[in-house]
Amino acid sequence: MFLNHFEYFAPKTSRETLELVSRLGNKAKILAGGTDLMVLMKAKAISPEYLIDINGVEEFKGIVCEEGKGAVIGANTKLAEIQFSEELKAKYPALAYAAGEVGSSQVRHMASLGGNTCNASPAADTPIPLVALGTKVVINSLSGERELLLEDFIQNVRKTNLAEGEMLTNFILPEPVPQSACRYTYMGRRDAMEIDIVNMAVNIELETDGETIKNVKLVMGSVYPRPLVSKEVPPLLIGQKLSEALIEKAAEAAQGEAKPIDDIRASAEYRREIVKVLARRLLKETYDAAKGV
Amino acid sequence: MADKDLKTKWNLTPGGWNLEGVPAYQDEKRFTQVGRSVPRVDGPVKVKGEAVYTGDMILPGMVYGKIKRSTYAHAIIKKIDYSKALELPGVLAVITGEEAPNKWGIVPQAANETVLAIGKVRFYGEGVAAVAAVDEETAEAALELIEVEYEPLPVLLDPFESMARAGEVLIHEDSPKNILHEGEQVYGDIDKAFAECEYVLEREFHTNYPQHGFLEPQTALASYDPQSGQMHLWASTQIPHYLHRQLSIVLEIPMNKIRVTLPAIGGGFGGKGEASIAEFVASLLSRKIGRPVSVTFERNEVFFTNKGRHPCHMKVKMGLDKEGYIKAIDFDNTLDKGAYSGWGMVVLFYTASMLHLPYEVPNVRFRGRSVYTNKPSTGAMRGLGGVQPRWALECIMDELAEVMGISPYELKMKNAIESSHTCINNMFVPHSEYKKCLETAVEKSGFLEKHGKLPFGKGIGIAGGYYISGTAYTLYQNYKPHTSVMIRVDTEAGVTLMCAAADIGQGCNTVMAQMVAEELGVHYEDVHVQSGDTEIGAFDLGSFASRLTYASGAAIKMACVEINQKIKETAAGMLGVRADQLVLKNREVYSMYETKKRIPWEKVVEAYTSINGSLVGLGNFSPPRRKGIDIVTGNRVQGANIGHSPTFGFSAQVHEVEVDVETGRIYVKKVTEAGDCGTPVNPMSVDGQVEGSIMFNLGACLYEDQKLDANGKHLNPNFHDYKTPTTMEMPEMDTNIVESYDHTAPFGVKETGEGAVQPTFPAITNAIYDAIGVRFYNLPITPEMVLKALKEKKAVEASSK
Numbered sequence A: 001m002f003l004n005h006f007e008y009f010a011p012k013t014s015r016e017t018l019e020l021v022s023r024l025g026n027k028a029k030i031l032a033g034g035t036d037l038m039v040l041m042k043a044k045a046i047s048p049e050y051l052i053d054i055n056g057v058e059e060f061k062g063i064v065c066e067e068g069k070g071a072v073i074g075a076n077t078k079l080a081e082i083q084f085s086e087e088l089k090a091k092y093p094a095l096a097y098a099a100g101e102v103g104s105s106q107v108r109h110m111a112s113l114g115g116n117t118c119n120a121s122p123a124a125d126t127p128i129p130l131v132a133l134g135t136k137v138v139i140n141s142l143s144g145e146r147e148l149l150l151e152d153f154i155q156n157v158r159k160t161n162l163a164e165g166e167m168l169t170n171f172i173l174p175e176p177v178p179q180s181a182c183r184y185t186y187m188g189r190r191d192a193m194e195i196d197i198v199n200m201a202v203n204i205e206l207e208t209d210g211e212t213i214k215n216v217k218l219v220m221g222s223v224y225p226r227p228l229v230s231k232e233v234p235p236l237l238i239g240q241k242l243s244e245a246l247i248e249k250a251a252e253a254a255q256g257e258a259k260p261i262d263d264i265r266a267s268a269e270y271r272r273e274i275v276k277v278l279a280r281r282l283l284k285e286t287y288d289a290a291k292g293v
Numbered sequence B: 001m002a003d004k005d006l007k008t009k010w011n012l013t014p015g016g017w018n019l020e021g022v023p024a025y026q027d028e029k030r031f032t033q034v035g036r037s038v039p040r041v042d043g044p045v046k047v048k049g050e051a052v053y054t055g056d057m058i059l060p061g062m063v064y065g066k067i068k069r070s071t072y073a074h075a076i077i078k079k080i081d082y083s084k085a086l087e088l089p090g091v092l093a094v095i096t097g098e099e100a101p102n103k104w105g106i107v108p109q110a111a112n113e114t115v116l117a118i119g120k121v122r123f124y125g126e127g128v129a130a131v132a133a134v135d136e137e138t139a140e141a142a143l144e145l146i147e148v149e150y151e152p153l154p155v156l157l158d159p160f161e162s163m164a165r166a167g168e169v170l171i172h173e174d175s176p177k178n179i180l181h182e183g184e185q186v187y188g189d190i191d192k193a194f195a196e197c198e199y200v201l202e203r204e205f206h207t208n209y210p211q212h213g214f215l216e217p218q219t220a221l222a223s224y225d226p227q228s229g230q231m232h233l234w235a236s237t238q239i240p241h242y243l244h245r246q247l248s249i250v251l252e253i254p255m256n257k258i259r260v261t262l263p264a265i266g267g268g269f270g271g272k273g274e275a276s277i278a279e280f281v282a283s284l285l286s287r288k289i290g291r292p293v294s295v296t297f298e299r300n301e302v303f304f305t306n307k308g309r310h311p312c313h314m315k316v317k318m319g320l321d322k323e324g325y326i327k328a329i330d331f332d333n334t335l336d337k338g339a340y341s342g343w344g345m346v347v348l349f350y351t352a353s354m355l356h357l358p359y360e361v362p363n364v365r366f367r368g369r370s371v372y373t374n375k376p377s378t379g380a381m382r383g384l385g386g387v388q389p390r391w392a393l394e395c396i397m398d399e400l401a402e403v404m405g406i407s408p409y410e411l412k413m414k415n416a417i418e419s420s421h422t423c424i425n426n427m428f429v430p431h432s433e434y435k436k437c438l439e440t441a442v443e444k445s446g447f448l449e450k451h452g453k454l455p456f457g458k459g460i461g462i463a464g465g466y467y468i469s470g471t472a473y474t475l476y477q478n479y480k481p482h483t484s485v486m487i488r489v490d491t492e493a494g495v496t497l498m499c500a501a502a503d504i505g506q507g508c509n510t511v512m513a514q515m516v517a518e519e520l521g522v523h524y525e526d527v528h529v530q531s532g533d534t535e536i537g538a539f540d541l542g543s544f545a546s547r548l549t550y551a552s553g554a555a556i557k558m559a560c561v562e563i564n565q566k567i568k569e570t571a572a573g574m575l576g577v578r579a580d581q582l583v584l585k586n587r588e589v590y591s592m593y594e595t596k597k598r599i600p601w602e603k604v605v606e607a608y609t610s611i612n613g614s615l616v617g618l619g620n621f622s623p624p625r626r627k628g629i630d631i632v633t634g635n636r637v638q639g640a641n642i643g644h645s646p647t648f649g650f651s652a653q654v655h656e657v658e659v660d661v662e663t664g665r666i667y668v669k670k671v672t673e674a675g676d677c678g679t680p681v682n683p684m685s686v687d688g689q690v691e692g693s694i695m696f697n698l699g700a701c702l703y704e705d706q707k708l709d710a711n712g713k714h715l716n717p718n719f720h721d722y723k724t725p726t727t728m729e730m731p732e733m734d735t736n737i738v739e740s741y742d743h744t745a746p747f748g749v750k751e752t753g754e755g756a757v758q759p760t761f762p763a764i765t766n767a768i769y770d771a772i773g774v775r776f777y778n779l780p781i782t783p784e785m786v787l788k789a790l791k792e793k794k795a796v797e798a799s800s801k
């Protein structure tokens, strides 16, 4: 249970950090909350030669949430801060709720939003609502900055689009459109310290009539190597008013797309069953929220 | 002092307490210290994080030990080469099994474990070598350098397969059927009884493989002094004495050269009710290098070495007559022992004794066998031997009540035993308020109004249970007192209790302080407790079998007789009244007739000690001894004395559940419990024990299960994947202590730490049936099982339409 020997850096500015990231490349790991990194290092699954602790860099922290301008969340913002942010709770309840369901209180006070995404675990909580919300990530390196949709950023189990010398700095959340709602839900064996068996977010936008679905995005976690954005649900629901029959159809479509595996937590068969149940419940909940009921 | 003298002088029972039928001013039940909800004596330091656990201790020159573990569940060890490890700078010693070949095991007749494997490994994670090094990191690196060559053997993970393939593969050479022990107990004539029964049901039940989940992993610190040959071991154990005894056997050092000390302990629940390899390894390494050695298990090592609850495969047949009286039980139990014997034989026969209570059963047949498998050994776990049969019996009674068309409550009340009950196996129950438990739980929960009447998905279930308050026998042949205590009173230290009881977090130090204070007439805050040390404290058998409150209570009573007599005689002279008319209460000594004649207790102590020096009282306790016989025929029955106890605690529980019929998740929403724990010495502690008990088995019923792959390797040896319930899963609890006083017990006490785990499995299982109409016969009951069962039920209903 001992960590390998490594050299430790604690930069104070984003510039210093990027220089280190650039210079040390793949031999280094960024240390945010360490709630994933330390576990992997103790298990000797990875043994980085350098750790770059970004907790001293103020620029990577914080929530900027302005009326009509979406939100920008620094990569090293703690999940507890997101969970308790009044602004985020009002504008992005799905994200605040998902952040509050991660691990335990102790974990949430250490864990960062960026770490949750960069760790690229298929069961992670926050990437699912973030993808449903159309979030973009900001990626920086010494040579500049680029933006990418989060759903394109997470590529596979523990694999992201980050190139050597790059790091994640910000999440950009678009302003929710009127008559829309996004909700998150998950299923586990217990209600805390749980790695989800299945999790899911749904974002629904309604036409001005307040009933017809204009846009829908359904995202599933724990059933695919990365967040799975349903392709089949939107064509079934767009232009429709949600009915029990449609809910059933859409839930079945999502179930058909899910490609879960058997593991110690649940069987694939059970997971598929749960996809359908969660989809049914969450579509209804989100639709009602979008309608304002 | 002989018992006879005590009786004539103070009119006390042999145990040293007053008789009933006395006026109020002499009423033994008018307690001031016992029955008070007082904060735990160990509370403040634990809350502040200042309690010192074994792993917190650092001794000068101390080094660290680590254990190399087998990567096979069953294999011949061909060769161990540790030369490279020895060459690593900082490594001080390496040991292997041959260094300590004497077998250990808490039941000496069956002891078959060595400290480190010799010649063969029998479970995945078994220790094969150990290293001492200057720091943990070096020790861990050294383990990597030890090369072990194995020749794999077939791995037997299922007890039935193990028995079937015994001709081909043996786990222990001296157990030709792969069976540790098998036994049969027959009382009465069950065939005749079943033939006369109106209602007979037969079912099979299978329990799971949970572990205790204590927070502090096994930890030991040994310091051997080569000069004097004295070994001092600090250890996280429940059983300082049995550990002491086994250390002596393994180390070949006399017990009087070994001292076992218990620092603060982070829970045990039975898992530290056997010696741990950590203790032996630390001691052996310390002796080898002459420096203190500390060994702390990682969490996965706690899982590897296990000693959790036995999976039981039970066939149960129960018969009732027309009126619903239980006439016969036929019970067949196959226990999964894992690799080594440990508590095995005792657990086997406990599952037999549990058939005889809390209901009257005139005809009983038990057949059972404890079978070796290549799994980490099972052992003692809260409610040892009771939880599995209780689940089966209370569930089958639920079914029988349904068949009869009566409430399960009615069926239980009809059959429940009462005080002064002798079971057919000669087990004697001096006192029982079990019926009151059932009544209270039913009344407070509204069970009768809800059972069978809640909407689909919601359900309510009831079950009862009991447990022993100590055992009647030591595990090795000896009839010495099970507990001895020493109480010292003087002006320097006040009141000090010295004993070797193990406070493992259950709170016995607090309860003992209350009992000493009560008996001496002082306040519990006045009492210092020195416990958990085999050198400072007098003899104690250990913390298991829910024995401490009763046993320590009796010994404390006896020790106080001598002290109180001297205090009273001294005070009598000072006050000018008769000694036998004096009362000791609230730090005062006064005449029960002329209450103005009073004097502070402390003044009397001062007067006594200034003439005679410190006051010391010794007390001990031996449980009553009864034969294990069939009381009708008088014939001896094998193992029938296992399960005898001075008295018994009872509990009834009503659980209300909600089942999410789409996801299969089960939510226990409310538990109403009523318990008979005799006099609650510290009611707040009783509530804690009961709530803890319910959560403990709620976990094992719905969540917890150790999983192994086909090669016997653990799939979930950590708290990440081995799921226990969290506070989020804790239901609303209404725990009630029913009015109860056992006149044969010191202060009227009984157990409370293990009785309340007994009804939890069946109450939940029965509630699930009430909610969704499905009976489960396998544990844990998982969401996947619920969904599958509901699907099957739907299919059956559809086809029958």
Ligand SMILES: Cc1cc2nc3c(=O)[nH]c(=O)nc-3n(C[C@H](O)[C@H](O)[C@H](O)COP(=O)(O)OP(=O)(O)OC[C@H]3O[C@@H](n4cnc5c(N)ncnc54)[C@H](O)[C@@H]3O)c2cc1C
Pocket (backbone or CB within 6 Å): A029, A030, A031, A032, A033, A034, A035, A036, A037, A038, A039, A075, A076, A079, A101, A102, A103, A104, A107, A110, A111, A112, A113, A114, A115, A116, A117, A118, A119, A123, A124, A125, A126, A162, A166, A167, A168, A169, A193, A194, A195, A196
């Ligand atoms: C007990 C426990 C319970 C948990 N429960 C949950 C749960 O319920 N749900 C859940 O989703 N997760 C859970 N986790 C996982 C973990 O807490 C989260 O994934 C967390 O958000 C990780 O954030 P961190 O800041 O600790 O990341 P770290 O461990 O510091 O980093 C994780 C990875 O991301 C990289 N990284 C971090 N920040 C950046 C950046 N800005 N740019 C590039 N790379 C970066 C690191 O180098 C590392 O590889 C749990 C963990 C524990 C220990």
